[in-house]
Amino acid sequence: MKQKNKNVEQYEVKQPVQLLPFLIEKMSNRSRNTVKSILARGQVNVNDREITQHNFQLQPNDTVSILKNKxxxxxxxxxxxxxxxxxxxxxxxxxAGLLSMASPKERSRTAYKQLMAYVRKVNPNNRIFIVHRLDRDTSGVMMFAKNEKVKQKLQQAWKDMVAERTYVALVEGVVKKSEGTITSWLKESKTFKMYSSPKPNDGQRAVTHYNVMQSNNQFSLLQVHLETGRKKQIRVHMTDIGHPIVGDKKYGSKVNTIRRLGLHASVLAFYHPITGKLLRFESDIPPLFKKKSK
Structure with a gap:
């Protein structure tokens, strides 16, 4: 008999059986890999004891509990x-400080490598794929695909599938306009630095919308919505309006009182590439950003 509450699914065992086949039968709407992942992550309890072994032997009257939260x-x-x-x-x-993927100087401590090791604990053939990136010193929400088909679908229809990408930026100075839109054509220099071209249609069109959340006489905290997702777009655009991101020495910042880049990916909302369901993920604004701009 299956019992439900908000966070747990419970099943009573009727006859001797190993744990993995039992779970696969009870969760017939999920793939074998998903069930193995649930086991590997310690989401299964037998008689209130966490069990991760696939071949754990269940006995009649045992209670199997599955934590719903993935x-x-x-x-x-x-x-x-x-x-x-x-x-x-x-x-x-x-x-902040973690690379999305490997660089010539850092190959081991990256989000990509850690997640690859994580999914391969379930199946050595599992892989993950980069869909978009956050700079090393930018914190916040990012997404990876678990197969190449999903990656291609997301990248090819990124503009249509992503419903919201919102950042918060701690910038230097007082931004006088309470809201605004910055539009330019971005190019990359020979030294791999992005910049806004003075010529129309010369580069990739980039559009950034912002509004001021709070400010003092030194710093402003902005909420930034990306209409386009170009490389270094927010960093360049903040410099263009005379308010570089705190800690962004490469793009004109003079101070770094927070000892990191003042940029945080706070919201990512997208239509699921398989189900079409809208998913929204939010990350809290770093407390130091609020404190410095109060």
Missing amino acids: VAKAASFDGMKLLYEDDAVIVVEKD
Whole structure:
């Protein structure tokens, strides 16, 4: 008999059986890989004891409990937190200082490598795929695909499938206009620095909308909505209006009182590439951003 409450599914065992086949039968609407992931993450209890072994022997009258929250018992990561996972995508909250993927100087401690190791604990053939990136020193929400088909679908229809990308930016100075839109044509220099071209149609069109959340005589905290998602777009556009992001020395910042880049990806909302359902993930504004701009 199956019992339901808000957070747990419970089943009573009727006859001797191993745990994995029992779960596959009870969760027939989920793939074998998903069921194995649920086990690996420690979301299954037998008689109130956490069990992860596939071949654990169940006996009549045992009670099997499954935590519904997909990331309730997720593995621990270095510099990030798992927000959501299913057969198609993984959504994480990344700390400032963690690379999205490998660089010539850093190959091991990246979001990509940690997640690859994580999914391969369930099946050595599992992989993840980069869909979009956050700069090393930008924190917040980002998404990865779990197969190439999903990756291609998301990247090819990114503008249509992403309903909202919102950042918060701590910038230098007092932004006098309470809201505004910045539009330019972005190009990359020979030294790999992005800039706004003075010529119309010369580069990739980039559009950034912002509104001031709070400010003092030194710093302003902005909510930033991306209409386009170009490389370094927010960093360049903040410099264009004379208010570089705090800690962004490469793009004109003179101070770094927070010892990191003052940029945080606070909201990512997208239509699921398989189900079409709208999913929305939000990450809290770093407290230091609020404190510095109060």
